[in-house]
Amino acid sequence: MPLPHRPIITRWGTWLDRVEYYANTFEKIENILSKLTEEDSAALETAKKLFSKLKIDLIFISSNYGFLSCFITKLESASLPLILQIAIVDEAIRKIEKVNGPIGIQINLKITDII
Secondary structure, three states: OOOOOOOOOOOHHHHHHHHHHHHHHHHHHHHHHHHOOOOOOOOHHHHHHHHHHHHHHHHHHHHHHOOHHHHHHHHOOOOOOHHHHHHHHHHHHHHHHOOOHHHHHHHHHHHHHHO
16 A cells, blocks of 8 residues: 655645545555554554544545545646636536535535635
8 A cells, every 4th residue: 555645735636635545545544453452552542533533524525525636736737728727617616516415515605605
């Protein structure tokens, strides 16, 4: 299992890539944690609990917003015409608007306020 790339603090796309990595490798990491015992580390029990709580959030972000990393990378291109940039943003908004649930609604409201 390869290690994830370090996220660049000022680039949201790299953070989304990291979420995607952990969502895709979650079961492997969970399997490794399950083989360790509390005798291996005092913090292991806490780590296991926190990690299991992350699963739902990782899957939600990855499945609903994982596409944004690719869109951000496209928008970073200096030679991209404005009309294509606008089309990319419009497509991102359409995809974001399809996300249901309380978090999806909050994000949709935020996008509406910004746009």
